Structures are given as structure tokens and as C-alpha cells.
Amino acid sequence: MxxxxxxxxxxxxxxxxxxxxxxxxxxxxxxxxxxxxxxxxxxxxxxxxxxxxxxxxxxxxxxxxxxPTPSLIVDAAVNALKADSMRYLPALGRDELREAISQWYQQKYAIHVPKERIAVTTGSSGALLLTMGVLVSPGDEILMSDPSYPCNRNFVSTMEGASTLIPVGPETSYQLTAELVEKNWTDRTVGVMVASPSNPTGTMIEHDVLRDIHRVVQANAGTLIVDEIYHGITYGQDAASALDFADDVFVINSFSKFFSMTGWRLGWAVVPDRFINSFETLAQNLYISSPDVAQKAAVAAFHPDSxxxxxxxxxxxxxxxxxxxxxxxxxxxxxxxxxxxxxxxxxxxxxxxxxxxxxxxxxxxxxxxxxxxxxxxxxxxxxxxxxxxxxxxxxxxxxxxxxxxxxxxx
Ligand SMILES: Cc1ncc(COP(=O)(O)O)c(C=O)c1O
Missing domain, CATH: 3.90.1150.10 (Aspartate Aminotransferase, domain 1)
Structure with a gap:
């Protein structure tokens, strides 16, 4: 196909x-x-x-x-609501939470991710929308696997870009490969989107394969977007982050799944240095900031008990x-x-x-x-x-x- x-x-x-x-x-x-x-x-x-x-x-x-959301997170929210007024925040998020996420990368993956590159968003959905807003001009193409998470192609469409859906099957664990990316790249392609583990298949992309895809994307002067929102929910092996080998990728993550916080609407993106200001400008204009109470509570997500x-x-x-x-x-x-x-x-x-x-x-x-x-x-x-x-x-x-x-x- x-x-x-x-x-x-x-x-x-x-x-x-x-x-x-x-x-x-x-x-x-x-x-x-x-x-x-x-x-x-x-x-x-x-x-x-x-x-x-x-x-x-x-x-x-x-x-x-x-x-349920882990109790320390819930307690932190209740305490915050009692102690403080909930206000607008800087668009990229509370400093304390950005720092906690940065430390999480250090602790879990042994990767140094400066907090300045971390943008706290309204779910990873907010992160994906802003990422597409930063990368996609009308007519641009983003490559992604078919099957994949449906909203991704709709984020691209919202920016008046086109998603190229590349059929994948069991032979590649329903994931893209460098060869598939190479074969489907056109003059209009500006990026590739992968998710590992993926929705709907629950499969992971091998780290070497991801590295090869990154090389192809780099060689074509495009941008790789990696959705890591199911990290932490893996069976038998931990998922490695794309940040392991690249600092020019957008890495998307969320409090929704591993931390059981879907309704709190909180996620984050690790944004390449050169895009962080545009990302911030878009976030400021599109939704000002993500919820204050959720951000105050989410710091407790990284506590060892949570x-x-x-x-x-x-x-x-x-x-x-x-x-x-x-x-x-x-x-x-x-x-x-x-x-x-x-x-x-x-x-x-x-x-x-x-x-x-x-x-x-x-x-x-x-x-x-x-x-x-x-x-x-x-x-x-x-x-x-x-x-x-x-x-x-x-x-x-x-x-x-x-x-x-x-x-x-x-
Ligand atoms: C692969 C993937 N990415 C992103 C999202 C969006 O999640 P949220 O906005 O709650 O972080 C989902 C939700 O199911 C998903 O499956």
C-alpha cells in the first residue's frame, strides 16, 4: 500500500x-x-x-x-487552592515545575535537559498543537505512520499542512523506519512524527531505528517530533528518550498517562533551543498559560512516593x-x-x-x-x-x- x-x-x-x-x-x-x-x-x-x-x-x-491520581499530587492541589489564589503564569510554566521536569530527565534517563528548553503545556495536546504551529506552514507535509494517534493529523490540518500517512504493519512493529521516511520524503516535507510507545498499537520504536530516522530527517533539514507520553508505562523494558542522542528534536510528554492525571490537562514539550521563543509566543497568544493549580500539584508527581x-x-x-x-x-x-x-x-x-x-x-x-x-x-x-x-x-x-x-x- x-x-x-x-x-x-x-x-x-x-x-x-x-x-x-x-x-x-x-x-x-x-x-x-x-x-x-x-x-x-x-x-x-x-x-x-x-x-x-x-x-x-x-x-x-x-x-x-x-x-486515581496519586494522593500526594491531590494533597498538593488542595493545599495550593487553600493557600494561594490561582493566577495566570508565564506561558512556559512555573519555574519550580520546569526544574522538577529537568531533574526527572536527569534521574530517570541520566540526560541533562536545561529547564529553559522545557515548556509546560495544557496536556501533551497543547504541546503537539504548538509544535505544529511552530513547524508547519500551509502546504507543508508531516510524515507519520498509519495507524497512529488521530489528533496528530488534525493538528497538522489545523495549521493547513498535510499529513502523509505511511502504512506500517507487524513487520516494523507498526512503526516508521528510516527507509520509509527516506522513501516518502518530498520537497514539501518538513518533519516526521513518531510515538513510542504508540497509540493504538502499544509498540515501541527501537532506539537504533529512531536514531536512523533522526539522521534521515537531519539530512533533509527537517524536524523530528517524538511523542513519549506513554513513557513509564512499558512492559519488560524501559523506553529510552530521543533526547539521549539529539537536542534538535521536539519531545512531547504528559502527566496524563503514567501519572494518571488526564483531567488535570498538563503536559510538556522539550523544545529545540532555536524554537523556544516562537513556542512561547504562540503559547502566550493561544492560551496564556496552563492551569496554575495543576502545575502547583504536578511538582509532587516526581516525589518518590508518587x-x-x-x-x-x-x-x-x-x-x-x-x-x-x-x-x-x-x-x-x-x-x-x-x-x-x-x-x-x-x-x-x-x-x-x-x-x-x-x-x-x-x-x-x-x-x-x-x-x-x-x-x-x-x-x-x-x-x-x-x-x-x-x-x-x-x-x-x-x-x-x-x-x-x-x-x-x-
Ligand atoms: C499518543 C498520544 N499523544 C497525545 C495524547 C494526548 O494526551 P494529553 O493531551 O492528555 O496529554 C494522547 C491521548 O490519548 C495519545 O494517545
Whole structure:
């Protein structure tokens, strides 16, 4: 399968989805034509309706931890709210938090990252949006894998750039390689985006492969963006950071996943020196600063007791992953590459259906289990794939498995 830009791919989409995208076009900016809805949201909304009607749903569609935010972080927030007024902050974040993140790189990865290059953002989503805002001019292309996290291509579209989605499969653990980057680079390409561990596949990019990709990007005078937001949630091996070998890359991270803080909306970017002022200017203008209370609390995320709690969460995720991978394979899903990180299983459902959206709808309506359709993550065999998000107690996963089996083999 050849790589296509997002707009070329859109022509291949089914009519119903396309119609939904372009409705109300007369009243909205043209860039919205290139921005896809999150299909899983339809599943999640419907799951909530079903639940509200009194029928229980096993929800494996939402990509977030099921554990509470570590107590020290919560206490720090409560204390801060009692002691201080919450105010606007410098756009790049509180000094104390930037320093704590810098020390985290030293402690965890033995890498020196000066705090001046660290920008605290509203989730890693804020970091990704600003990064694309800094790098992408209208018509520029960013290369990324297909499947990959859907918002990435929409951040590029928001800047009126184009994402080139490069089909990847089990043979490269669903990750890009230097050869793929080289082959798909054009005069319009300005950068490459990778995520390791990845959403939806939970696979990691080998450090040497990442280094090779970086070389190709450098040779073409582009910029590499590495999403490291699932660092800390890995199984059997730690993930190395791209900052290990490069200081001209954008590295994106978040408090959302490892620290179980999705709703606090806090993340960060490590920005190459030469871009930090533009990054700051954009942040100032787009949202002034990220939340004061979340920043005050997040310093406590790096306390050894919080890290201990999060590592405990990680071992629970591992048990949940092990359970669900085994059971899904027993049911008949194919999982050619098992996740070594993140909180997802990307499974081939072609044994049961060649329309993954319909498959997800049926599973929800008839069996009360919500999962995400492949269509959300790109076009490459999207109809044969679904994503299971597994951070749930094994007892709930067991009920989910029972329902799926009963539905498929009734
Ligand atoms: C790969 C990836 N990057 C970025 C994000 C955005 O997360 P947040 O804005 O909560 O940091 C997500 C969320 O699921 C994700 O899966």
C-alpha cells in the first residue's frame, strides 16, 4: 500500500462519513474539511446513553488510566487552592515545575535537559498543537505512520499542512523506519512524527531505528517530533528518550498517562533551543498559560512516593494486558505484535468482520462492550482492526471477554 496524504485518503472514505465531515460547510472555515471527527466518540456517546438507560456497559474504548491520581499530587492541589489564589503564569510554566521536569530527565534517563528548553503545556495536546504551529506552514507535509494517534493529523490540518500517512504493519512493529521516511520524503516535507510507545498499537520504536530516522530527517533539514507520553508505562523494558542522542528534536510528554492525571490537562514539550521563543509566543497568544493549580500539584508527581504509586499502576496494567491479550487470541482475534507499552491492544478482527466500525457498533448494541474502530487511527487496513483499551480491573475485563465470546459464538 502506498502512502497518501490525508486529503487523498479522504476521497477513499465512505460517503456517510464524508458527508458528516463537510456538513455546514457554508458557515465554517475551509480547514474543517480536513478535520475528522473521532469515530470512537460516537461509540462512547452511545455507550453512555445505554448506561444511562440502566444497562451496564464494559467500556474498553476510552484511552485513559482507571486509577486515581496519586494522593500526594491531590494533597498538593488542595493545599495550593487553600493557600494561594490561582493566577495566570508565564506561558512556559512555573519555574519550580520546569526544574522538577529537568531533574526527572536527569534521574530517570541520566540526560541533562536545561529547564529553559522545557515548556509546560495544557496536556501533551497543547504541546503537539504548538509544535505544529511552530513547524508547519500551509502546504507543508508531516510524515507519520498509519495507524497512529488521530489528533496528530488534525493538528497538522489545523495549521493547513498535510499529513502523509505511511502504512506500517507487524513487520516494523507498526512503526516508521528510516527507509520509509527516506522513501516518502518530498520537497514539501518538513518533519516526521513518531510515538513510542504508540497509540493504538502499544509498540515501541527501537532506539537504533529512531536514531536512523533522526539522521534521515537531519539530512533533509527537517524536524523530528517524538511523542513519549506513554513513557513509564512499558512492559519488560524501559523506553529510552530521543533526547539521549539529539537536542534538535521536539519531545512531547504528559502527566496524563503514567501519572494518571488526564483531567488535570498538563503536559510538556522539550523544545529545540532555536524554537523556544516562537513556542512561547504562540503559547502566550493561544492560551496564556496552563492551569496554575495543576502545575502547583504536578511538582509532587516526581516525589518518590508518587513514582512508587505509578509504578504499582504499571504492574497492574501489565497484568491486565497479559490477561486480555491471551483471552482475545483465544477468542480468535489476531495480535501479530503484542504491546510492550501504553494501555492498548490493536487487534485484527477480520476473522469476524471486514467493517470494524459496524463490528464495534454491533458489539456495543448486542453485547454491551465498547471498543474503538480502526478507522480512527488511519486507513491502512482500518476496517480489519479494532483497539481495546485495557486499564480496567481484571474482573471487568473478564466480563468483557465473556460478553464478546458469547456475542461472536452465539
Ligand atoms: C499518543 C498520544 N499523544 C497525545 C495524547 C494526548 O494526551 P494529553 O493531551 O492528555 O496529554 C494522547 C491521548 O490519548 C495519545 O494517545
Amino acid at each position: 502506498v502512502a497518501l496524504t490525508w486529503s487523498e485518503n479522504k476521497l477513499n472514505m465512505d460517503d456517510a462519513v464524508r458527508t458528516e465531515n463537510i456538513k455546514n460547510l457554508a458557515n465554517q472555515a475551509k480547514r474543517l474539511e480536513h478535520i475528522e471527527p473521532f469515530h470512537v466518540m460516537r461509540i462512547i456517546t452511545r455507550a453512555m446513553e445505554i448506561q444511562a438507560s440502566g444497562v451496564d456497559v464494559v467500556n474498553l474504548a476510552v484511552g485513559e488510566p482507571d486509577f 513514582i512508587k504509586e505509578c509504578n504499582l499502576y504499571r504492574s497492574r496494567y501489565q497484568e491486565q494486558r497479559d490477561y486480555l491479550v491471551t483471552e482475545l487470541k483465544n477468542i480468535g482475534f489476531r495480535i501479530p505484535v503484542e504491546p510492550t507499552g501504553a494501555i492498548y491492544i490493536y487487534a485484527d478482527c477480520s476473522e469476524f468482520s471486514n467493517d470494524s466500525f459496524q463490528f464495534c457498533q454491533d458489539l456495543l448494541e448486542k453485547a454491551g462492550v465498547a471498543i474503538a474502530p480502526g478507522l480512527d487511527f488511519g486507513f491502512n487496513q482500518a476496517n480489519q482492526h479494532v483497539r481495546f483499551s485495557f486499564p480496567k480491573p481484571v474482573s471487568i475485563l473478564t466480563e468483557g471477554v465473556r460478553r464478546i465470546r458469547a456475542h461472536l459464538y452465539q
